[in-house]
Amino acid sequence: MPDADRAPARALRGPVRVRTLHGWGGGDRVRSWVWRPPDPAALAAGLASRDRRLARGVIARGMGRSYGDAAQRWGGLAVSSAGLRELTLDPVAGIARVGAGVLLTELLRAAAAQGWIVPVVPGTQFITVGGAIASDIHGKNHGSAGTFGAHVRTLGLLTADGELRDLTPADPLFSATIGGMGLTGVIVSAQIALAPAPAPLLAVDTDRVDSLDDAFSALRADGGPHRVAWLDLLSRRGPRGVVTRARMVSSAADGGGPMPAAAATTPVRLAVPPVIPSGALTPAVIRAANAARFWRSPRHERDALIGFGPHMFPLDGLAAWPRMYGPSGFLQYQVAVPPGAERVLEAILEVLAAADAPVYLAVLKDFGPANAAPLSFPIEGWTLALDLPRRCPALPAALDRCDELVVEAGGRIYLSKDSHVRPATLSAMYPRLSEWQTIRDDADPAGLWRSDLAIRTGLVSDR
Numbered sequence: 001m002p003d004a005d006r007a008p009a010r011a012l013r014g015p016v017r018v019r020t021l022h023g024w025g026g027g028d029r030v031r032s033w034v035w036r037p038p039d040p041a042a043l044a045a046g047l048a049s050r051d052r053r054l055a056r057g058v059i060a061r062g063m064g065r066s067y068g069d070a071a072q073r074w075g076g077l078a079v080s081s082a083g084l085r086e087l088t089l090d091p092v093a094g095i096a097r098v099g100a101g102v103l104l105t106e107l108l109r110a111a112a113a114q115g116w117i118v119p120v121v122p123g124t125q126f127i128t129v130g131g132a133i134a135s136d137i138h139g140k141n142h143g144s145a146g147t148f149g150a151h152v153r154t155l156g157l158l159t160a161d162g163e164l165r166d167l168t169p170a171d172p173l174f175s176a177t178i179g180g181m182g183l184t185g186v187i188v189s190a191q192i193a194l195a196p197a198p199a200p201l202l203a204v205d206t207d208r209v210d211s212l213d214d215a216f217s218a219l220r221a222d223g224g225p226h227r228v229a230w231l232d233l234l235s236r237r238g239p240r241g242v243v244t245r246a247r248m249v250s251s252a253a254d255g256g257g258p259m260p261a262a263a264a265t266t267p268v269r270l271a272v273p274p275v276i277p278s279g280a281l282t283p284a285v286i287r288a289a290n291a292a293r294f295w296r297s298p299r300h301e302r303d304a305l306i307g308f309g310p311h312m313f314p315l316d317g318l319a320a321w322p323r324m325y326g327p328s329g330f331l332q333y334q335v336a337v338p339p340g341a342e343r344v345l346e347a348i349l350e351v352l353a354a355a356d357a358p359v360y361l362a363v364l365k366d367f368g369p370a371n372a373a374p375l376s377f378p379i380e381g382w383t384l385a386l387d388l389p390r391r392c393p394a395l396p397a398a399l400d401r402c403d404e405l406v407v408e409a410g411g412r413i414y415l416s417k418d419s420h421v422r423p424a425t426l427s428a429m430y431p432r433l434s435e436w437q438t439i440r441d442d443a444d445p446a447g448l449w450r451s452d453l454a455i456r457t458g459l460v461s462d463r
């Protein structure tokens, strides 16, 4: 590690500020340096310097949309990718060359204007390409498209030795970087293979379901590859929900007609004010909102035409929505379990109910087979994501119990959403963790890359 006393002044070119950082769900608020290098050369030079602000660890940060402490390092340096803005597109081959700081919303618009679409998108368009790769994000179409990482052809990674490496899927360091949570280096750029899309338009099938079993069945039914169940877990009638299966509209003859490229994204319409009354969000309020959403949805509908953006990113219309949870915030608990472990998901809901931990948002999806990246989250089966207000006192113990159930079932939690998992539990969930650690440690023997998540979970040792 650099000798703090001999750090040259102004080694970090570009703005450097002290900021309070936290995850999208709130959680631990930490003071950290945040540095925005203007270009890859400044990034390489700064990291090669002996600047004292590198001493407590360095971690890349995109839009801070990961829910916990993955993109922060207490007292350390967060490297913002906001200056890494290259975006060029080969409209014939459908390959985008992008800087890591480009937002998916920007890439989607550029791609849609040329008849292409980003093949895997999460539930928000406001994430960076670097964040998408480092979390190896999944969409609603994992069964057919895999993760974001499956579409990365090459990536430029700035490693701890100051070298900018061009990696391909054949490199072990490539696989360790896909889902590697920023702990192999700073992703600078990537080439992404896009999917053809004559129009950014989806044909959507919708079914209201009256139980969890019906949700599992509807997610398995014939129909488009973009599948998701929104669940109302606060209804007094028991779990119920709305399942959608969507497919890209393939031509104007398919009912598409002209559709502006802007439909690939969705605008922000409202913002939650910075200060709202504490406790504005209660189980009773959510119960009423859920009931309205449930009854507003069609019982059965087929082939409704909806823009790609509005369907994929329904939460993006309301900026800063986590503020509604008040100062204590919320956490998201997301697990993946193998096929046949449906009852484990029910058991998790029972544990949370017994702990009086209300689930304000619940989303269920199916996953296809896992990929070759050792820390990639998706495994074949089901994934359930639950938003839980943090102020419930019994929540930590309940989540420990849920983790035990997940481990017994051969499942895992999603690091990009995590804020609680224990080191021993994590290694039980990710059997290839030591393989990943070996590749990581070889590329960063002095432990430059560290995040609070990495220290808390033992992904990287604290020095």
Ligand SMILES: Cc1cc2nc3c(=O)[nH]c(=O)nc-3n(C[C@H](O)[C@H](O)[C@H](O)COP(=O)(O)OP(=O)(O)OC[C@H]3O[C@@H](n4cnc5c(N)ncnc54)[C@H](O)[C@@H]3O)c2cc1C
Binding pocket: 024, 059, 060, 061, 062, 063, 064, 065, 066, 067, 070, 071, 081, 100, 101, 121, 122, 123, 124, 126, 127, 128, 129, 130, 131, 132, 134, 135, 136, 137, 138, 139, 140, 180, 181, 182, 183, 185, 186, 187, 188, 315, 416, 417, 451
């Ligand atoms: C409303 C909402 C819905 C979501 N839905 C989904 C979903 O459906 N599927 C899904 O998979 N995820 C989902 N997410 C999670 C989100 O996609 C990931 O957390 C994503 O990584 C956030 O990207 P970011 O740019 O905000 O990265 P950050 O949150 O800033 O960072 C996330 C991780 O990426 C690393 N990182 C960021 N940039 C770089 C870089 N240039 N080089 C190396 N490492 C880097 C960070 O170190 C950190 O470990 C959702 C999040 C929200 C808020």
